[in-house]
Amino acid sequence: MLKPLVPVSRTARVALGIAFFALFFLAWGAATLGGFVNRTFLADPITMVASGWRLLVVHGFYVDIGVTVWRVVGGFVLAAAVGVPLGMAMGAYKSIEAFFEPFVSFARYLPASAFIPLLILWAGIGETQKLLVIFIGCFFQIVLMVAVSVGSTRRDLVEAAYTLGARASGIVRRVLLPSSAPDIAESLRLVLGWAWTYVIVAELIGASSGIGHMITDSQALLDTGQIIFGIVVIGVVGLVSDYLFKALNHRLFPWSLA
Amino acid sequence: MPTLAIEGLSRTFPGVRGGAPTRAIEPTSLRVADNDFLCLLGPSGCGKSTLLRMVAGLDQPTTGRVLLDGAPVTGPGADRGMVFQSYTLFPWLTVEENIGFGLRERALPSAERARIVAHYVERVGLRGFERHYPRMLSGGMQQRTALARALANDPKVLLLDEPFGALDHQTRALMQELLLGIWEADRKTVLFVTHDIDEAIFMANRVAVMTARPGRIKSDIAIELPHPRHYTVKTTPAFSEYKARLTDEIRVESIRAAEMGA
Numbered sequence: 391m392l393k394p395l396v397p398v399s400r401t402a403r404v405a406l407g408i409a410f411f412a413l414f415f416l417a418w419g420a421a422t423l424g425g426f427v428n429r430t431f432l433a434d435p436i437t438m439v440a441s442g443w444r445l446l447v448v449h450g451f452y453v454d455i456g457v458t459v460w461r462v463v464g465g466f467v468l469a470a471a472v473g474v475p476l477g478m479a480m481g482a483y484k485s486i487e488a489f490f491e492p493f494v495s496f497a498r499y500l501p502a503s504a505f506i507p508l509l510i511l512w513a514g515i516g517e518t519q520k521l522l523v524i525f526i527g528c529f530f531q532i533v534l535m536v537a538v539s540v541g542s543t544r545r546d547l548v549e550a551a552y553t554l555g556a557r558a559s560g561i562v563r564r565v566l567l568p569s570s571a572p573d574i575a576e577s578l579r580l581v582l583g584w585a586w587t588y589v590i591v592a593e594l595i596g597a598s599s600g601i602g603h604m605i606t607d608s609q610a611l612l613d614t615g616q617i618i619f620g621i622v623v624i625g626v627v628g629l630v631s632d633y634l635f636k637a638l639n640h641r642l643f644p645w646s647l648a
Numbered sequence: 649m650p651t652l653a654i655e656g657l658s659r660t661f662p663g664v665r666g667g668a669p670t671r672a673i674e675p676t677s678l679r680v681a682d683n684d685f686l687c688l689l690g691p692s693g694c695g696k697s698t699l700l701r702m703v704a705g706l707d708q709p710t711t712g713r714v715l716l717d718g719a720p721v722t723g724p725g726a727d728r729g730m731v732f733q734s735y736t737l738f739p740w741l742t743v744e745e746n747i748g749f750g751l752r753e754r755a756l757p758s759a760e761r762a763r764i765v766a767h768y769v770e771r772v773g774l775r776g777f778e779r780h781y782p783r784m785l786s787g788g789m790q791q792r793t794a795l796a797r798a799l800a801n802d803p804k805v806l807l808l809d810e811p812f813g814a815l816d817h818q819t820r821a822l823m824q825e826l827l828l829g830i831w832e833a834d835r836k837t838v839l840f841v842t843h844d845i846d847e848a849i850f851m852a853n854r855v856a857v858m859t860a861r862p863g864r865i866k867s868d869i870a871i872e873l874p875h876p877r878h879y880t881v882k883t884t885p886a887f888s889e890y891k892a893r894l895t896d897e898i899r900v901e902s903i904r905a906a907e908m909g910a
Contacts, residue, residue, distance in 0.1 A: 549706050550736040550794075554750035554801060555726025564753070568740045645740045645781040 433615035438622070441615030451604060455623060458589055458600040461517070465524025466585045470578055473532030480533065481540025481570070482562050494533050502527030503591040515596035520589065527588035528581050535581070539573035540566050572643040579635040586628050651837045652680040652703065652805050656712035659698050672698045674864040675712055678856060680805070683835040687848035689894065690858030691902040696841045697733075699863070700809050703839065704730050716804060726750055729798030731811040735790045737782040743793050744769060744778040750801035768796035772826065788819040795827065799836075808840045812847070824850055825879060832876050845898060849873070849890045850882060857897045860905035867897055 398406070415435055421427050422434035433441070445451035480487040480494075502523055509526075513519040543566050551565045593602025601620050608616035658675040672695040680686050690696045701707040703714050705724035714721040716728065729750075737746050744765050751761045769778055772792040782790055791811055798806060808827075812820040828851050831838055842848055848855045849871055857867045871890060873881055881887055 544736075546732060546734050546736045547738060549724070550730070550732060550738075551749070551753075552706065552724035553704055553726075553728065553730040553807075554797065555753050556749075557753075560753050564749070565738070568738070571740070643740070645783065 430612060431614065433613075433618055437615040438618045441613060442619035442622075445604070445616060445619060454600050454604050455627070458593065458602070458624075459627060461520045461592070461600065462524060462582070462585045462589045464517075465521040465589070466528055466582055468521060469525045469528035469532055469581075473529045474536050474574060474578075477533040477536025477574075478540050478562075478567065478570075480537035481543075482566050487537060487541070490533070491537070494530050498530040498534060500526075500530075502588050506592060506595050510596055515598075520592045520597070520600075523592040524585050524588050528585050531581050531584065532577065535577035536570075536574050539570040539577065543569045572639065572646040575635075575639045575642065579632065579639070582631060582635065583628060586624060590624065651682045651684075651717060652839065653715040654678040654680075654699070654703065654712070655715065657699065657702060657709045657714065658711045659695065659702065659707065660710045671862040674862045676864050677712075678865060678868075680837060680839055683837055684854060685831055685838045685840065685852050686854045686856060687852035688839065688841045688858060689845065689848045689855050689898065690843060690863060691860055691898060691905045692843055693905060694858045694860050694901065695863030696843075696858050697809050699858075700730075700807055700839065700841045703805075704728050704807050706730075726754070726801045727804045728807055729801050729803035729805070730807040730809065731791065731794045731798050733810040733813045735782070735787065735794070735814075737790055737793055737797070739782050742779050742781055743774055743785070746782070746793055747796045747800050749797060754801075764800050768800045771799070771830065772796045786819075787815050788823060791815065791823060792826065795830075799830070803836075805837045805839060808838065810842055811840075813842075813844075820847075821879065827851065828877060843898075845891055845894045846882060849887060849894065850877065850879075855890075855894065857894065858901070860901045860908065866901075869894070 419435050422429065422432055423436070429437075442451075476490070480490055505526055506519075506523055509519045509522050513522055547569060548561055548565055551561055556564065589600070590602040590605070593600040594606050597603040597606075601624060605617050605620045608614075608620070655677050656675040657673065657677070658671070659673045661670045661672055663669045676699065678686075688696045688699065698707060702709045703721065705714075705721050705728065721728075738749065741749065747768050748761050748765045751764060756764075765778075769775055772795055774789065774792060774796070777785065777789065782793070785793065795811070812823045815823060824847055830836070831851070840848075840851065852871050855869045855871060856865045857869070858864065859866045869890070873884075873886060873890075
């Protein structure tokens with residue numbers, strides 16, 4: 391019986407999660423191996439695994455994976471290093487927020503991928519351009535999300551700190567920052583997920599390495615097995631990084647867990 | 649010379665969306681002498697919390713001023729410790745870090761800080777819970793920590809805004825005894841806001857009754873029950889007499905407040 395909001399056991403949760411993956415592969419296998427779908431357009435799971443194996447062992451695909459991970463992490467860390475402090479300043483000081491907020495809100499809707507042609511003109515097709523695409527994609531999102539987290543700090547906690555003798559700098563450092571830290575970490579986790587979509591787009595155009603580059607090459611060869619393998623690799627790396635991020639947040643902010 | 653003087657203090661909140669402004673407090677004057685335990689008693693919505701917030705410096709008066717040892721209050725400060733009705737412990741700090749928050753803000757050496765924190769942990773009966781985070785504590789324990797946090801700063805005046813309002817009846821009674829015991833031993837100057845008549849009589853040596861909105865002080869009654877007070881004082885005839893009198897005073901105001909739709 392399904393009852394709203396009633397928790398399930400850990401084993402049941404894992405089993406259910408795996409069950410859907412199994413079901414998904416079964417349906418995919420049935421559609422392709424059963425001959426319901428043309429092999430040219432969609433590879434079957436077995437071909438996908440074989441293509442993947444060949445990619446890793448023969449073509450050194452792990453280098454591409456490394457390059458892509460490096461780009462995501464590099465662009466994301468740059469965006470966070472500038473975006474988190476700016477977002478905090480905006481959340482804490484309303485005049486700074488009034489100054490930047492309209493522009494950041496506007497810039498947030500500029501699609502990062504549309505900047506690729508411009509960025510190629512400005513920065514060439516090297517690593518700088520790839521990092522800039524991810525930076526643009528992440529930076530404005532981070533700034534706004536951090537500003538909202540900091541700005542929504544409980545007012546009664548701020549007042550309590552004032553009655554304990556805190557000054558403006560103490561309020562920022564010892565109340566606004568720690569109280570919004572778990573939210574900020576959670577925002578970063580979400581944005582890191584989005585960074586993965588930007589990196590692939592950046593690599594589809596003007597790249598000579600990376601998962602996205604492999605996918606474009608495979609398209610020319612009509613090798614759907616390799617394309618799907620590339621997509622699956624992105625999913626797995628994303629899942630792992632997400633899990634690591636979550637584990638880190640749990641470790642850093644034990645007080646915020648219900 | 650009184651520690652705390654409130655002179656002609658009033659507060660009017662601007663009207664919302666072109667509506668008429670709301671007068672929360674009529675110009676009010678009040679003196680709280682050194683070591684007084686003064687309870688501000690009034691029906692809900694009478695502006696007693698607003699008055700306390702202005703003393704704390706968290707709200708600005710429309711007219712009048714607050715003087716602490718002769719100096720006007722312009723903003724919040726460590727000399728007026730406050731315990732709020734809502735739970736305002738910093739959730740990311742442990743009990744002892746919460747209690748030491750003000751001391752750290754004053755950059756006290758850590759040994760000195762640890763000594764004071766340990767003293768107040770003991771004082772409010774939280775030994776063994778020093779490393780707990782607020783979410784692991786019951787409401788009563790959270791408010792005890794909040795009390796210790798305010799006391800650790802050694803403020804000139806302790807301000808309490810219905811600090812036990814959210815607690816169950818039994819816990820509330822124990823907290824009243826705890827606070828009263830601390831006051832009897834340390835003789836702090838206390839300004840305590842409540843709508844609970846028993847609570848006011850049990851702890852205060854003065855009760856100031858406020859009218860319904862706009863609030864002003866309609867009577868100021870000395871509570872001459874001997875100290876130290878034991879909880880059994882609540883069943884004595886003298887206590888009942890005070891209670892009858894204050895119930896009468898408050899009832900009129902509550903009816904007025906209800907008629908105004910408060």
